[in-house]
Amino acid sequence: MKKLMTGNEAAAWGARLAEVDYIPNFPITPQTEIIETLSKWIREGEMKAVFRTMDSEHSMLTAAGSASATGARVFTATSSQGLLYAFEMLYNLSGWRVPVVMVNVSRGLSAPITLEPDHNDILSARDSGFLQIHCETAQEILDSILVAYKISEDKRVMLPTIVNFDGFYLSFTREIVDVPKLEDVRKFLPEYKPTHTFFKASKPLAQGTPVLNSSLYSYFRYQVHRAMENALDVYKEVKEEFNKKFGRPIDEVETYMMDDAEYALLMTNSFSTKGKKAVIKMREKKINVGLIKLRLFRPFPTKELMKQTRGLKGLAIIDQNISPGKGGVIYSEVSSELYNYEEKPKVITSFIGGLGGKNISETEFEFAINYTRKVYEERTTLRVPILLFTEEDKKTSKTLIDIAHGGEKNEA
Amino acid sequence: MIKVRFHGRGGQGMKTSSRILGTAAFLSGFFVQDFPIYGAERRGAPVVAFTIISKEPILERGYIFDPNILLISDETLLLDKQTDPTKGMSKESIVFINSNKNEDYFKEKIGAKVIVEDLTKIALEVLGRPILSTLIAGVAAKLVGIEQKYLEEAVKEELEQIGANEEMIRKNILAATIGYNKVQEVKIEQTESLEPEVKVVEVEYNDPEISTPVISFVANSYLKKTGTWRVFKPIIKYQKCKSCRLCYVYCPESAIKWENNFPVIDYENCKGCLICVQECPLKAIEIVREGE
Ligand code: SF4
Ligand code: SF4
Numbered sequence: 001m002k003k004l005m006t007g008n009e010a011a012a013w014g015a016r017l018a019e020v021d022y023i024p025n026f027p028i029t030p031q032t033e034i035i036e037t038l039s040k041w042i043r044e045g046e047m048k049a050v051f052r053t054m055d056s057e058h059s060m061l062t063a064a065g066s067a068s069a070t071g072a073r074v075f076t077a078t079s080s081q082g083l084l085y086a087f088e089m090l091y092n093l094s095g096w097r098v099p100v101v102m103v104n105v106s107r108g109l110s111a112p113i114t115l116e117p118d119h120n121d122i123l124s125a126r127d128s129g130f131l132q133i134h135c136e137t138a139q140e141i142l143d144s145i146l147v148a149y150k151i152s153e154d155k156r157v158m159l160p161t162i163v164n165f166d167g168f169y170l171s172f173t174r175e176i177v178d179v180p181k182l183e184d185v186r187k188f189l190p191e192y193k194p195t196h197t198f199f200k201a202s203k204p205l206a207q208g209t210p211v212l213n214s215s216l217y218s219y220f221r222y223q224v225h226r227a228m229e230n231a232l233d234v235y236k237e238v239k240e241e242f243n244k245k246f247g248r249p250i251d252e253v254e255t256y257m258m259d260d261a262e263y264a265l266l267m268t269n270s271f272s273t274k275g276k277k278a279v280i281k282m283r284e285k286k287i288n289v290g291l292i293k294l295r296l297f298r299p300f301p302t303k304e305l306m307k308q309t310r311g312l313k314g315l316a317i318i319d320q321n322i323s324p325g326k327g328g329v330i331y332s333e334v335s336s337e338l339y340n341y342e343e344k345p346k347v348i349t350s351f352i353g354g355l356g357g358k359n360i361s362e363t364e365f366e367f368a369i370n371y372t373r374k375v376y377e378e379r380t381t382l383r384v385p386i387l388l389f390t391e392e393d394k395k396t397s398k399t400l401i402d403i404a405h406g407g408e409k410n411e412a
Numbered sequence: 413m414i415k416v417r418f419h420g421r422g423g424q425g426m427k428t429s430s431r432i433l434g435t436a437a438f439l440s441g442f443f444v445q446d447f448p449i450y451g452a453e454r455r456g457a458p459v460v461a462f463t464i465i466s467k468e469p470i471l472e473r474g475y476i477f478d479p480n481i482l483l484i485s486d487e488t489l490l491l492d493k494q495t496d497p498t499k500g501m502s503k504e505s506i507v508f509i510n511s512n513k514n515e516d517y518f519k520e521k522i523g524a525k526v527i528v529e530d531l532t533k534i535a536l537e538v539l540g541r542p543i544l545s546t547l548i549a550g551v552a553a554k555l556v557g558i559e560q561k562y563l564e565e566a567v568k569e570e571l572e573q574i575g576a577n578e579e580m581i582r583k584n585i586l587a588a589t590i591g592y593n594k595v596q597e598v599k600i601e602q603t604e605s606l607e608p609e610v611k612v613v614e615v616e617y618n619d620p621e622i623s624t625p626v627i628s629f630v631a632n633s634y635l636k637k638t639g640t641w642r643v644f645k646p647i648i649k650y651q652k653c654k655s656c657r658l659c660y661v662y663c664p665e666s667a668i669k670w671e672n673n674f675p676v677i678d679y680e681n682c683k684g685c686l687i688c689v690q691e692c693p694l695k696a697i698e699i700v701r702e703g704e
Contacts, residue, residue: 004438004446112625115451169473173447174434270473277471359474363610390610401622406629 001179007170008033010138010177011077011163013105015049015147016041017185018101019070024063029115030167031079031105036074057082061089061102068098068160070199071193073149076100078123079167080107087124093160094129094224096208098197099152100160101145102130104217106269107167108356116357117166119269119321123329129224131231132297134268138177140295143250145243146180146189150238151191156230166270168357180246188245207352228299252296253304257283261290264309265371266317266334266346267332268294271354275318278365283376289369294330302337309338312345314372318365320354327385328352347376350411353388360377364388414556415465415476418548419497419639421487423455425545429483436558436566436602437465439587445470448677451630456641456683458495465556471667477608480600481555482503485531487511488640488702490521499524505602508551512703529594532643532701538587542643545582546571550591557597563588563687616667632680638665642684644699653694659688659697677700 003395005013011034015023025035035116041047041322054060057078068074078086083104093100104125106117122132131151141163148161165171197207235252243249254274258264267275272293282289292308294301309315321326326332331350338344347371353360368388375382416433420426427448434446444572449463462476477500481704484490487509489497501507507524510531511517516524531547553563568590571581578616617623648659660668662674667682668675689697 004435004444019644167450168447173445173473175445175470176438176443196598271471273471280471357474361608361610364612367612386612387615388612389615392608392610394613394615403632403635404627404629404630405622 001177001181002315003179004174005138005177006033006172006174007135007138007141007165008105008172009037010141011145011165012037012041013179014142014163014178015075015101015143015184016047018073018075018113018149018189019182019186020049020075021313022064022067022074023078024052024054024060024067024074026057026060026078026082028057028079028082028192030107030171031103032080033171034077034103034105042077057086058089061086061093062222064094064100064102065089065096065098065160068093068100069096071192071194071197073101073153074098075145076282077103079104079105080109082208083121083125084109087128090125090128090130092208095220096197097158097224097227098160099149099158099192101148101152102160102162103141103145104162104164104264105167105171106164106326110396114356117270117320118166118355118357119164119319119329122162122323122360123165124199126206126298126329127163129228130155130298131159131228133161133163134297135165135170136272136295137162138170138173138175139145139248140250141170142177143178143246143248144295146185147235147238147242147250149192150242151231151234154230154234154238155195157227157234158196159201159224159227159231164269166357169270178248179255184245189239232299232301234305235299235301250295251292251304252301253308254293254295256291256293258290258292258308260288262288262313263372264290264292264312264315264332265365266292266294266309266315266366267320268297268330269320271318271320271360273364274360278362281362282366282369287369287373299312300333300337305334305337306341307335310343314349314369314376315345316349316351316368318351318353318360318388320352322352322385323353331385347374347382348386349382350402351388352385358393360388361390363391413464413468413483413601415472415479416463416465416481416483416552416556417476417479417497418461418463418483418485418550418552419489419495420459420461420490420544421455422450422457422459422486423543424459425543425686426459426461426485426548428545428553428574429485429548430463432546432563432566432570433463433465433552433556433558434547434566434568436553436562437463437556439562439565440558440569442466443470443485445472447474449475454637458489458492460495461551477507478502481508481552481598482506483508483548485510485548486643487513487518491640498670500525506555506598506600508548508555508595510548512701525598527595529591532589534590535587537551538590539583544578546588547591550588550593553588554592554595555598556600560589560592563592566576637680638667638683639678639680642682642702643680644684644686645702646677646682646684646686646689647698647700648677649696650674652693654692654696656693658691662687662691670673
């Protein structure tokens with residue numbers, strides 16, 4: 001059934017179709033619509049689940065992990081500061097090996113406070129042991145939540161997953177979503193049957209026990225890494241099955257107009273749509289360019305990425321985040337993974353764009369590709385990273401700063 | 413592809429307008445995207461919403477810089493430098509303005525195809541409140557050529573979602589139909605994207621006095637003249653006023669001064685919320701529609 005819905009509603013539909021048992025929650029813009037939608041369905045009897053509003057995101061994630069450890073299927077959602085507030089629990093959940101699925105609606109971090117998206121929030125959870133799936137469209141959100149449960153609950157994985165998407169650009173944007181039938185989802189995603197964490201009077205367990213022996217600590221933490229490696233294979237199996245059942249590919253690395261591309265943009269999340277449009281415009285100008293979108297970020301799909309970037313003259317990575325003192329997080333990840341690969345792109349360039357939801361215009365994408373081409377053709381030295389910031393952005397910033405300091409007496 | 417941009421003020425219902433148009437287009441079988449932008453919410457503050465309608469999948473995200481159709485629910489927004497509602501408009505764009513002035517008044521200022529109707533008057537007659545969501549949705553639906561039955565269905569669907577009762581839905585379908593019949597379908601010229609060419613520049617280091625989020629210019633909020641937000645103007649009838657100070661205390665904008673033992677409204681900052689009217693125990697504050 002096709003419906004018009006926001007990204008947030010698509011996330012709620014994902015949880016509903018996964019028939020989750022328990023939803024601990026705490027509101028934060030721009031995520032709140034997800035839990036509002038779920039609570040409405042539960043109140044009106046359209047969905048059966050226990051819905052509990054907690055006192056903070058930290059408690060929320062603790063409750064999520066604990067409930068999952070009893071064998072319940074658990075869903076929760078947060079954003080930005082909320083994710084950071086819950087941070088220590090992320091590592092606990094992966095250590096407990098509980099298959100919670102959490103949505104993060106990306107929003108730039110304070111200070112200064114903002115409501116619009118960038119990815120410093122989600123990328124800070126990079127090393128936590130959560131799988132990460134990043135979405136470009138509302139359809140991908142719904143699909144990714146179903147896929148996330150299937151992978152997380154696989155015995156070879158048993159790790160929690162974060163499904164990520166952009167605030168405003170996706171959370172509040174309505175587009176058409178094909179909602180699968182519940183019977184079909186049930187066939188794809190059967191009931192969760194835990195084998196290592198459950199709550200049974202006849203079979204008492206002590207869970208999440210302290211480990212003070214360092215060999216054993218190394219062993220357990222490395223198991224999380226091994227499980228992540230398995231998750232790459234499991235993802236492949238699951239995407240095949242998903243595509244067969246629902247007719248939608250959800251490749252870990254998506255390619256757009258890459259067949260004969262010499263240069264490519266590499267992006268994640270909703271701004272990829274802007275990137276695709278820019279690719280079309282550049283193609284009209286006879287620039288051989290395509291776009292590579294990372295959908296799976298943890299585990300990192302190195303092999304797929306090698307395949308898709310093979311022989312490129314230049315790869316321009318657009319990071320919607322910044323690691324001060326280093327640069328773009330995804331640039332570092334991709335470059336380090338491709339470094340030892342013979343057929344890697346000749347040049348990899350790094351751009352920071354879209355911080356706090358700032359638009360990336362077609363000209364800015366074209367600038368990134370032209371710069372990459374120049375570095376390749378003229379062997380000029382590379383400047384890393386380059387901020388995508390326009391004359392107009394600079395003017396706007398200056399005006400606002402002037403007003404803040406009383407320099408501009410104009411109407412604010 | 414048709415890109416529609418709605419400009420209005422918080423409380424007028426522009427988000428609902430964009431959703432009604434979106435749903436109506438979806439019901440007609442098009443690809444659709446709709447999206448509102450509002451900051452920290454405040455009644456009367458500028459709001460922007462968008463609807464994109466297309467026969468093909470849509471490759472757009474966020475703000476529409478080059479609308480084919482612009483609907484401005486409040487002419488005073490034209491004076492708001494930050495909102496700048498006609499930004500990105502081309503000669504082919506259609507601009508609809510809700511105003512009690514005539515088309516010639518706006519024509520030279522805007523220089524595009526301008527359509528003007530006094531929807532606030534209709535809203536007051538039909539709905540009893542200056543809420544424009546369904547009227548503007550009706551206008552938009554007709555301009556882009558959507559069939560009336562889909563408009564009506566969309567109004568019903570969207571209003572049900574926000575918990576409207578049958579009576580309200582009936583009145584709003586009527587309002588939408590009136591909006592629909594006020595205008596004619598327009599031919600949309602498919603112009604090339606007008607997204608302006610921009611120049612990427614370097615950002616150098618600046619000293620922290622400038623490069624941190626600090627405001628040294630204190631008490632500057634009076635510079636933001638919220639007086640342009642008014643649809644209705646409160647007028648104090650001093651013969652009736654007994655100087656009880658309630659209006660003075662309740663005004664959320666501190667737009668009522670106390671002078672010579674009487675309240676005086678500062679119209680540059682009064683945003684027209686009419687709380688003073690509500691609170692005055694002697695009904696000494698009258699309401700006049702702005703511009704009348
Ligand atoms: S309408 Fe009355 S209460 Fe509202 S801002 Fe104006 S003076 Fe103040
Ligand atoms: S509330 Fe009415 S009576 Fe009291 S001061 Fe204001 S206008 Fe006068």
